[in-house]
Amino acid sequence: MRCPSGPPCGPICTNEAVESLLKTTKAEISTLKEKLNTLSSWMQIQVPKVEDGNNFGVAVQEKVFEHVTNTRTKIEAFxxxxxxxxxxxxxxxxxAAKSPHVGDYRSLVHQLDQYLYCELRLIVTEIRNIYVRNE
Incomplete structure (x- = not known):
């Protein structure tokens, strides 16, 4: 555990479990973002020629490109x-270090860690769903 010297009531350590999950999740987000960028670039150079009366291929590609763009926006929000x-x-x-007598600050740190843990689970689940989505 990495703990700096802290206030008289004890230091607030880094939450190693959350940090490990955070590192893994950031790597997954980065990988997915790179794949989406590659896919987006490839799609942009594959635009079919617009022809009179038969623009179905163009319409499909625009819809897929829109989906990829929306997914990339979601990943950036993560x-x-x-x-x-x-x-x-x-x-x-x-x-908490400045006011060690206020227990609510220490509690806030733990609540933030718990919140992030739940968020990381949701983010990883959404990343999985993005990979398996078939729309």
Whole structure:
């Protein structure tokens, strides 16, 4: 456990379980984002020629491209949420260190860790769903 020297009531350690899951999830998000970018680039260079009366291929490709774009937006929202957690936890730890007599600050740190754990489960489930989605 990585624990800095902390206030008299004890340091607030890094939550190793959450950090490990966070690292793995960030890697999965990064991999998925790269794959979506590659797919998006490939689709853009494969645009079929628009012909009179038969634009079905173009319409299908536009719909798929829209789906890929929406998925990439969702993945970017996951990245933003994970970055927000680090900032919020850092603020809560700083408050707990500054006011060690206020137990609610220490409790807040643990609540943030629990919240992120649940969020990571949802994010990983959604990543799995993105890979297996067949729409």
């Amino acid at each position: 990245q933003t949420a994970l970055a927000k957690y680090s900032n919020e936890r850092g603020d809560a730890v700083a408050k």
